[in-house]
């Protein structure tokens with residue numbers, strides 16, 4: 001069940017943006033990829049950011065993650081102005097915010113074995129000094145959460161996994177890191193419909209377990225309707241419409257939203273729980 005506006009507004013803010021802007025290039029090459037966007041994401045809220053290719057979704061995600069600089073505007077993490085001015089502060093920030101990306105192949109260092117990738121998460125969370133058996137137990141739990149077998153992965157490298165397995169490994173990392181915020185930039189585009197539903201289900205389960213805020217970035221307004229509490233519609237670097245999933249998708253106001261929705265005929269039937277997710 002999605003949360004009502006009232007319920008959401010009673011939850012603490014985890015990430016707020018005030019006129020966040022990204023300008024690439026200069027002079028005639030100047031491109032305002034994200035243009036003064038405002039947002040306020042709350043604890044355990046599931047948000048979808050929907051927009052066509054090139055509308056600025058990934059650019060916004062990268063700014064929020066601190067992977068690229070913000071040209072103008074401010075980002076507040078848990079009501080405090082974000083400070084990622086040093087490597088140490090950035091590492092601290094990344095304990096609270098993590099991402100799973102469109103392309104799982106780019107997410108991992110292919111030369112690190114899978115146990116190393118998972119151990120890094122445990123170390124980042126302060127588990128460096130735990131006894132070996134405890135670390136193995138944590139890694140085994142994380143793998144079984146995503147239906148992977150730790151024993152079968154232990155000496156493997158990421159490139160030895162299938163796309164779907166790699167996606168699940170990304171989620172196993174999130175399970176270990178338990179960030180306050182997870183950004184999922186189309187995590188499901190590479191996998192078949194069945195894995196897609198499983199992955200969504202895993203992420204939503206994590207949300208319930210650790211009150212994680214999830215930000216889905218997608219072209220797919222049907223997905224947004226199905227999974228989110230709130231929807232932000234992005235066009236040319238701006239949010240043209242924001243509100244609960246119900247309001248935005250069943251009663252769109254902006255022309256752009258209406259157009260996106262008209263591309264998905266029969267949204268209700270198509271996103272019927274039983275047919276889509278097989279849950």
Ligand SMILES: Nc1ncnc2c1ncn2[C@@H]1O[C@H](COP(=O)(O)OP(=O)(O)OP(=O)(O)O)[C@@H](O)[C@H]1O
Nearest residue numbers: 024025031033051052053054055056057058059060
């Ligand atoms: N590093 C960069 N340098 C210059 N321009 C960039 C850079 N990254 C993105 N852009 C530009 O910013 C705009 C927004 O791109 P962005 O990748 O954020 O779109 P998107 O909404 O994620 O699209 P998609 O749905 O295709 O992933 C585009 O015009 C793109 O060309």
Ligand SMILES: [Mg+2]
Nearest residue numbers: 057058059185
């Ligand atoms: Mg993108």
